Amino acid sequence: MADLTELGVAAIRDGVANGDFSAVEVAEAFNANVAAAGELNAFIVATPDAALDAAKATDAKRAKGEALGKMGGVPIGMKDLFATRGVQTSAASHILEGFTPEYESTVSQKLWDAGAGMLGKLNLDQFAMGSSNETSHFGNVVNPWKRNDGSDAALAPGGSSGGSSAAVAARLCPAATGTDTGGSIRQPAAFTGITGIKPTYGRCSRWGIVAFASSLDQAGPMARDVRDCTIMLEAMAGFDAKDSTSLELPVPDWEAGLSADMKGKRVGIPREYRMDGMDADVAKSWDDGIAWLKDAGAEIVEINLPHTKYALPAYYIIAPAEASSNLARYDGVRYGLRDLPEGAGLQDMYAATRAAGFGAEVKRRILIGTYVLSAGFYDAYYTQAQKVRTLISHDFKNAFNECDVILAPTCPSAAFALGEKTNDPLSMYLNDVFAVPASLAGLPAMSVPAGLNREGLPLGLQLIGKAFDEQGVLNAGLALEQAAGFSGKLEKWW
Amino acid sequence: MSEYRIQGATGEWEVVIGLEVHAQIKTNAKLFSGAATEFGAEPNTQVSLIDAAMPGMLPVPNEECIRQAVRTGMAINAQINKYSRFDRKNYFYADLPQGYQISQLYHPIVGPGAIEVILDDKDPEGSTKTIGVERIHVEQDAGKLMHDQHPTMSYVDLNRCGVALMEIVSDPDMRSPAEAGAYVRKLRSILRYVGSCDGNMEEGSMRADVNVSVRKPGEPFGTRTETKNVNSVRFVMQTIEHEANRQVDVIESGGAIVQETRLFDPNTGTTRSMRSKEDAHDYRYFPDPDLLPVELDDGFLESCRNSLPxxxxxxxxxxxxxxxxxxxxxxxxxxxxxxxxxxxxxxxxxxxxxxxxxxxxxxxxxxxxxxxxxxxxxxxxxxxxxxxxxxxxxxxxxxxxxxxxxxxxxxxxxxxxxxxxxxxxxxxxxxxGLKQESDTGAIEAKIAEVLAANEDKVAEYRGGKDKLFGFFVGQTMKAMQGKANPQVVNELLKKLLG
Structure with a gap:
């Protein structure tokens, strides 16, 4: 039998449904890949039995002639930010190490209900704060891609969904969940040559996802291609009364609507994203993308997003502000780590627990967030940042009068080496410069592999759509994908 | 009612009082979770995953709480804000699992209104006074620490955590303990009419933060202190009396009032300092990103208004x-x-x-x-x-x-x-057999007996001592064992004595 781990979501779903192979065979194949990929450190916890149990249930359903779900027989990786009943949910932090929830996040439950099974909990940047997966308490993830210069340097898989991106790229799972606050799905997808979409804010319930920045956090799928992402997003999305910010809209049949025909579509190219000193390969891949969409029938229009340069500073005020408050609940009182020094009082316990339980990047953001919300600074920082956020939304609204979807690079560069930016938070933050505006505006945005750079590393192109127009984003993504012909083949070294 | 003044060594002082009343909204469920709110339940038996602030849990507003706050606002003729919003008030304490209280600082649901109080219960036709209400906002209550369960540790009970409160903030319009007492009583009465709060102060469903300052009449406001969580009308009045006198003493002995939070001790009737402004928290209020703004439509407001008694x-x-x-x-x-x-x-x-x-x-x-x-x-x-x-x-x-x-x-x-x-x-x-006797015959017979037994008094009465009439009434009623119709007795007596 062919290697089942070479198959994606749609192929597995259809193969299981047709009886070409069983769901259990699929689960066993991926379980074996997970077990053999310790060097990548993509998983914090592997759950082979959970994958097998779900697969058996799917096979049993098929034997009885029952309909299988959208994700029937597809084993997936679950970012360890989603609460999973009975399985450690750590957010890659020490403070939640050993925390095992008695509840299941809405999104993961929907995936299990659709027939998916869980291969394990995927590594990430601690509390989803980071762009390289180096802030995890459980060690960094290694990108399965290597440069072609023979240097063998270990590369970052991107972040925060770095375990998800590495696992999908390395065929440890056909798809994985991600979450995106300021690029955490799109940037790692770009760094590892896979596809990932952050839907419109509110499409996927946040209930049961460890919060980083509530007004920005959004779950989405990461998979090998556009169709796989489409199928999985359909399973993940939908209104949830338990999340007040959830969108009360039906989930369209995006898969049925998939079309690479761009005739009559206008693709916007934002002038402000073409920055001085832009990486030549990134610029070239952007030009390729423009040409491909033109070939697919689209009209290309130049657009302006004048407040782009303020997006990153505004993001690094709003996200830490919300995080500083969201992370206050990790205090050692009710669950998770408690450090209670001899003779300590309540304040000492807070200090000791939080000093030991949070990593450096998380502390940095809590400090920034606390500072910008403080009396006397609130208006200068938080209020200003919110105004910028509104202006950025207006930029997009105006731009979408002239175009249907926006094309831009996902990141300013290909994957960087582990350790390269660890001591330079600002250059790390700059990685998200193209990703953050869509997050601030709550718009659907996707990264699709566009080819390799001169070092042999994948580059991603980003599509940003109108609110609720995931279909437009997915279709443009499909057009790019078909034109790019990116295979995602990499040499297995682990 | 005479003006309330404190006689200090340097002359008369006027007291200025504002009250922040916390009223528990009468609902079966908490403000942002489905957990129950019954008083007196076993510790930690009314706690949802949301109340305990488990990772990834999200608040969902309870519409009934919004409705009750709006109805309360309407009952005091207040401005109802069709747009309001929840903010987070951030601070660390073991009874606050989220690390923040969800409240409304910037955009409260109810704006200015007023309550008219009668200053003296015994004299309802006497003067009334209108006390301004600055705002009513909706917020979560905190849990409770128990310090008496273990020699070295404190225990936490989260049953009250997340219970919906209305904070009803008055203007600094009151000038005496009696006015403050009348205001609390009237507010309590309105809340109970509306049905938005049971007003049970012993169970903590209603409690007041008492803001007090003193000044020489006609001068600007002095520095105020805030005494927290006072839980009866009498204690509110005691707090004001004690605090006003204390402030006068401090000022007159050359000191200055520090803006601070104080605690009332019901055993001594006095207040003591809890924390000063320097130790005050920086609450870092900001809009709660987990919650959408509360937007009320005309239909909702109409149904609230129609439901008012x-x-x-x-x-x-x-x-x-x-x-x-x-x-x-x-x-x-x-x-x-x-x-x-x-x-x-x-x-x-x-x-x-x-x-x-x-x-x-x-x-x-x-x-x-x-x-x-x-x-x-x-x-x-x-x-x-x-x-x-x-x-x-x-x-x-x-x-x-x-x-x-x-x-x-x-x-x-x-x-x-x-x-x-x-x-x-x-x-x-x-x-x-208590039926009243109205049969004139039976009564006349008894009257005849009474008159016969008291011939001297009959003579005196007939001689002009009218006051004795009551005596005959009493004697007749006694003889009838109280069952005679007093009107009939009166008429017959007048006839027979006349």
Whole structure:
């Protein structure tokens, strides 16, 4: 039998449904890949039995002639930010190490209900704060891609969904969940040559996802291609009364609507994203993308997003502000780590627990967030940042009068080496410069592999759509994908 | 009412008071979770995953809490804000699992309104004063720390955590402990009429933060202190009295008032410092990103308005003008919603039983309720809420008085027996043979006996000592064992003595 781990979501779903192979065979194949990929450190916890149990249930359903779900027989990786009943949910932090929830996040439950099974909990940047997966308490993830210069340097898989991106790229799972606050799905997808979409804010319930920045956090799928992402997003999305910010809209049949025909579509190219000193390969891949969409029938229009340069500073005020408050609940009182020094009082316990339980990047953001919300600074920082956020939304609204979807690079560069930016938070933050505006505006945005750079590393192109127009984003993504012909083949070294 | 002044060594001082009343919204579920809110449950048995702030949990507003806050605002003629928003108030404490309280700082649901208070209960026709209400906002309560369960550790009970509160913030309009007391009582009355809070201060459903400052009359406001969580009207008044005198003493001995948070000690009736402004938290308020703004449409507001009952001021006015009750009686009957409800049932049954209009029996019913029933219930240590006599049963008693079957004094005995046995007035009168005698023949016979036995007094009366008339009435009633119709006795006596 062919290697089942070479198959994606749609192929597995259809193969299981047709009886070409069983769901259990699929689960066993991926379980074996997970077990053999310790060097990548993509998983914090592997759950082979959970994958097998779900697969058996799917096979049993098929034997009885029952309909299988959208994700029937597809084993997936679950970012360890989603609460999973009975399985450690750590957010890659020490403070939640050993925390095992008695509840299941809405999104993961929907995936299990659709027939998916869980291969394990995927590594990430601690509390989803980071762009390289180096802030995890459980060690960094290694990108399965290597440069072609023979240097063998270990590369970052991107972040925060770095375990998800590495696992999908390395065929440890056909798809994985991600979450995106300021690029955490799109940037790692770009760094590892896979596809990932952050839907419109509110499409996927946040209930049961460890919060980083509530007004920005959004779950989405990461998979090998556009169709796989489409199928999985359909399973993940939908209104949830338990999340007040959830969108009360039906989930369209995006898969049925998939079309690479761009005739009559206008693709916007934002002038402000073409920055001085832009990486030549990134610029070239952007030009390729423009040409491909033109070939697919689209009209290309130049657009302006004048407040782009303020997006990153505004993001690094709003996200830490919300995080500083969201992370206050990790205090050692009710669950998770408690450090209670001899003779300590309540304040000492807070200090000791939080000093030991949070990593450096998380502390940095809590400090920034606390500072910008403080009396006397609130208006200068938080209020200003919110105004910028509104202006950025207006930029997009105006731009979408002239175009249907926006094309831009996902990141300013290909994957960087582990350790390269660890001591330079600002250059790390700059990685998200193209990703953050869509997050601030709550718009659907996707990264699709566009080819390799001169070092042999994948580059991603980003599509940003109108609110609720995931279909437009997915279709443009499909057009790019078909034109790019990116295979995602990499040499297995682990 | 005379002005309340503190006599200091340097002259008179005026007290300025503002109150922040926290009223627990009467609902079955908490503000942002489905957990129950029953008082007195075992610790940590009314805690949802949201209340315990488990990772990834999200608040969902309870619409009933919003509705009750809006109705309360309407009841004090306040501005209802169609757009309001929840903010986070950030601070660390073990009884606050989220590390922040969800409250409304920037955009409260209810804006300015007012409450009219009568300054002296005993003198309802005396002066009234309008106390401004700056705002009402909705927020979460915190849990409770228990320090007496373990020698070295504190325990946490999260049952109250997330319970919905209305914070009702007054303007600094009060000038005496009595005014503050009247304001709290009136506010409590309105909340109970509206049904948005049970007003039970002992159970903590209503408590006040008391802001007090002093100044020489006519001068600008002084620095204020805030005494937290005072949980009875009497304690609110004691807090003000103590705090105002303390402040005058401090200032007059050359000191200055520090803006600080204080605690009231009910055992000593004094306040002490809890934390000063320097130690005050920086709460880092910001809009809660887990929650959308609260936007109220006209239909919702309309249904809130339509659901409001007749409120105490309107009711009191109606009792005076339509029912012809005295201002005092109207005030007593409308102060508590339960009393008014009881009275209106009584009125309804009384009018029906006697075949009269409500306005014709209102005075009788009101007088009887206030001067007879309250006293009788009090005597057996109970109150109207637990009264063994129902409004319908009481109407039966009033009907017997109205049609002359029994006298007022016999009615007192009957009422006592009703309370004791739960039997109806008619049954008791029948069983005990308490029917009033109106048969002139029987009464005349007794009067003849009385006059015969007191010939000297009859002579004195006829000689002009009119005052003795009452003596003959008393003797006749005694001889009739109280069962004679007093009107008939009067008439016959006049005839036979005349």
């Amino acid at each position: 007749e409120l105490p001021d309107a009711k009191r006015h109606r009792y005076e003008t339509n029912l012809g009750l005295s201002a005092y009686n109207a005030g007593v009957l409308t102060a508590e919603v339960e009393t008014a409800r009881w009275f209106e049932h009584l009125l309804n049954h009384t009018a029906a039983k006697q075949g009269k209009k409500e306005s014709e029996v209102a005075k009788q019913a009101a007088n009887w309720l206030i001067s007879e029933l309250f006293g009788a219930l009090n005597k057996v240590g109970t109150d109207l809420a637990a009264s063994p006599v129902s409004p319908e049963g009481a109407a039966g008693l009033l009907a017997l008085i109205g049609n002359g079957t029994i006298s007022g004094s016999i009615a007192k005995q009957v009422l006592e027996m009703m309370i004791e046995t739960g039997d109806s007035a008619a049954d008791i009168v029948e069983r005990e």
